[in-house]
Amino acid sequence: MEIFFFLLFAIVALACALNVVLQKHPISSALSLVGVMVSLAVLYLMLGAEFIAMAQVVVYAGAVMVLFIFVIMLLNAGAETRKGGSITAQVLGIPALLAFFAALVFLITTYYPGLSPVKFGDFTGGGAREIGMKLFSSYLLPFEVTSVLILIAIVGAIVLARKELD
Amino acid sequence: MPDFITPYLIATLVKTAVLAGALMTTLAYLQWIERKVIAHVQVRMGPSRVGPHGLMQPLADVIKLITKEGVIPADVNVFFYVLAPFLAVFMSLISISVIPFGPPVTVFGYTTNLSLADPNVGILFVLAISSMGVYGVALAGWSSNNKYSLLGGLRSSAQMISYELPMSLAIAAPLLMAGSLSLREIVNSQGGYSFGVLPKWAIFSGPFPQFFSFIIFMISAFAETNRVPFDLPEAENELVAGFHTEYSSMKFASFFMSEYSNMVTICCITTVLFLGGWHPLWPAALGSNFVAPALFALAGALCFLHGLNPARPLDRFTLPVFGLVFFGLAGVFLVPIVVTMFMPVFWFVAKTGFLLFVFIWIRATLPRFRYDQLMSFAWKFLFPVALLNLLLTALMVSLVQ
Numbered sequence: 001m002e003i004f005f006f007l008l009f010a011i012v013a014l015a016c017a018l019n020v021v022l023q024k025h026p027i028s029s030a031l032s033l034v035g036v037m038v039s040l041a042v043l044y045l046m047l048g049a050e051f052i053a054m055a056q057v058v059v060y061a062g063a064v065m066v067l068f069i070f071v072i073m074l075l076n077a078g079a080e081t082r083k084g085g086s087i088t089a090q091v092l093g094i095p096a097l098l099a100f101f102a103a104l105v106f107l108i109t110t111y112y113p114g115l116s117p118v119k120f121g122d123f124t125g126g127g128a129r130e131i132g133m134k135l136f137s138s139y140l141l142p143f144e145v146t147s148v149l150i151l152i153a154i155v156g157a158i159v160l161a162r163k164e165l166d
Numbered sequence: 167m168p169d170f171i172t173p174y175l176i177a178t179l180v181k182t183a184v185l186a187g188a189l190m191t192t193l194a195y196l197q198w199i200e201r202k203v204i205a206h207v208q209v210r211m212g213p214s215r216v217g218p219h220g221l222m223q224p225l226a227d228v229i230k231l232i233t234k235e236g237v238i239p240a241d242v243n244v245f246f247y248v249l250a251p252f253l254a255v256f257m258s259l260i261s262i263s264v265i266p267f268g269p270p271v272t273v274f275g276y277t278t279n280l281s282l283a284d285p286n287v288g289i290l291f292v293l294a295i296s297s298m299g300v301y302g303v304a305l306a307g308w309s310s311n312n313k314y315s316l317l318g319g320l321r322s323s324a325q326m327i328s329y330e331l332p333m334s335l336a337i338a339a340p341l342l343m344a345g346s347l348s349l350r351e352i353v354n355s356q357g358g359y360s361f362g363v364l365p366k367w368a369i370f371s372g373p374f375p376q377f378f379s380f381i382i383f384m385i386s387a388f389a390e391t392n393r394v395p396f397d398l399p400e401a402e403n404e405l406v407a408g409f410h411t412e413y414s415s416m417k418f419a420s421f422f423m424s425e426y427s428n429m430v431t432i433c434c435i436t437t438v439l440f441l442g443g444w445h446p447l448w449p450a451a452l453g454s455n456f457v458a459p460a461l462f463a464l465a466g467a468l469c470f471l472h473g474l475n476p477a478r479p480l481d482r483f484t485l486p487v488f489g490l491v492f493f494g495l496a497g498v499f500l501v502p503i504v505v506t507m508f509m510p511v512f513w514f515v516a517k518t519g520f521l522l523f524v525f526i527w528i529r530a531t532l533p534r535f536r537y538d539q540l541m542s543f544a545w546k547f548l549f550p551v552a553l554l555n556l557l558l559t560a561l562m563v564s565l566v567q
Contacts, residue, residue: 062297
């Protein structure tokens, strides 16, 4: 049962990810990205990370991508025309990708030989309580630094937006 | 019997069927109730032609909408145009599945919860689904290739993103008191009575009564469901009909269905978070179990009274029938086994029904906001107040512990 759902959502995630690149219209690409994020959320859920799964949907699919789509609609961006692309990319693209994946698999299996495949249902520390404890004890500094980073981004956005007025 | 047919599967199938049937009937009749209530607020009759008191009106509307021609206008983006109503309905129907309607019941020796699912991140699931709901409206507005639809869709996305913030903050405060994200746990934490009579619902009890957060949540709920006074996405004097201008037939009806379904869900969530779910208003020892029979008997008596002095000739026959039905329901709610199994459900439905009435009441009462007022209200008033309420709640909860 788990392997069936894993395959289903893994395939959906990959198909949507391909669709992001292949679609000509920005709205179609953005919605495919939503599909990727929701499928990833389901995979998180199956791995036992309920809180991360829901946060993934709330933050990425629900807020970030809505803003993306909002901006695309507001700019009324039309379908893009497909340029030829470079010959090098066309010829070497797929072989280079395969080589890269092969190298990645080789490196991982060489340097971490003890790794075993993930089993669904093994992990139970994915609730809100556990993540909250970790966030405010072991990872307090990265957490606070990230919030300062976001604050800087907000201030920067306001400064940039105010410049237009005068 | 094949061994995949477990009691769990059968129970889940039965519960799904019952819940889906009840929800669909509620959605159909909610529109009838809304039209009737608004009509009586405005001293009109409301629908009264189809069936006694217009009770067959929802059926007539559904037949009309199904048999109407579904026009797909020229130059729309057909894929997204058809996808949008599906998304809207799907996202609004699915979150009902985590709502707990009552404590566990035992039927034929099998104990089951009166909810379809109880994930331990239930409230986050509801938030996630409600934040996805904006896609239906936004895509409908964009794919229609109509500037009024587009403006309606954009308004709706901006409004829903803005009001999600005070809503999440308002939700977080009662969660602090309950100490759990599971909806069932939240309801369980509100059981019991202080001083023997006052229920320990989130708006009454705890270290910091969640009255303000209840009000903030209700205001945001109006905005999230695009209801008056926040129905700017469909302001007809500015935008024709907003995001669903170009829709017809069942696709048009789906948007209405999703609006009503969102209303039902958000009223259920309010009941769970703030009004103690299925816990009665006062203890059963003081006779709260007799509220349901008394209410039904009162309704039956009223029906008979009006049947004796009929306002219209037909009332002489229809109202006594309704009266008998109500008396029958009153009798049913006196049977002990029904009391233990369905009295919590009665209280849940009563609270949710009252909140739905408030939604309709406010629609009949308040005028619409202006768009800049709507945004400044969300960001300059509601958000800071919700934040303050959350900080105060956190302080009180930590002081008590």
